[in-house]
Amino acid sequence: MSKPKQAGGRPRDGRVDHAIAAAVRSLLGEQSYATLTVDAVAARAGISKATIYRRYATKQEMIFAVLLHDLNEAPPADTGSLRGDITALTTRIGDQLARSAAGVMAGLLADIHADEALSARFTDSYLAVERSVITTLLDRAVARGELPHRPDPALVHALLLGPLFAWQIMLNEDPTRTTLLADAVARSVTNALTSGALTNPAGIEKASVRQSH
Structure with missing residues (x-):
């Protein structure tokens, strides 16, 4: 069974993790869970969507890990x-x-x-x-x-x-x-x-x- 993605190779940049978390929290304060998207989190955090998907395989895993x-x-x-x-x-x-x-x-x-x-x-x-x-x-x-x-x-x-x-x-x-x-x-x-x-x-x-x- 596949698992939520872990960091591999180079150490993960903690600043990116904080940016993702801050983006998730701020967006959930403005809109519903159902309408929140990974694209919106990436845009708010100032990172690429691929960066998020290197950490989390799904929107649900991202939100669970943050909250x-x-x-x-x-x-x-x-x-x-x-x-x-x-x-x-x-x-x-x-x-x-x-x-x-x-x-x-x-x-x-x-x-x-x-x-x-x-x-x-x-x-x-x-x-x-x-x-x-x-x-x-x-x-x-x-x-x-x-x-x-x-x-x-x-x-x-x-x-x-x-x-x-x-x-x-x-x-x-x-x-x-x-x-x-x-x-x-x-x-x-x-x-x-x-x-x-x-x-x-x-x-x-x-x-x-x-x-x-």
């Missing part, structure tokens, strides 16, 4: 506790979502899910990066002894994203209040993890049997 995160997204710094790590992550997610209007995110997600090939690209790239970040946080907790084993990162991912996406995209609520929600989500998910509510005894048993052979 949310790129493929270099790293886990939050180790806070020393599962609760602290998850709080840092939910705060980051909330901040990322607050960068764009609900209509922009709704249009972007609709485009991604309407195109099977595009959806697969996002699953294998941006979504994989997000799951990797969550896996790192869970593995830290296991290493500290806070969790007996790593729960399903996909399930934890859904629990973290669901309330924040609902608040800022589905309900279009005040993004300045997201910090309070992010803390509540972190507390709720941490409690669920440490109480064993997300364990899968059957799955653990199967894994143990495989390891014993």
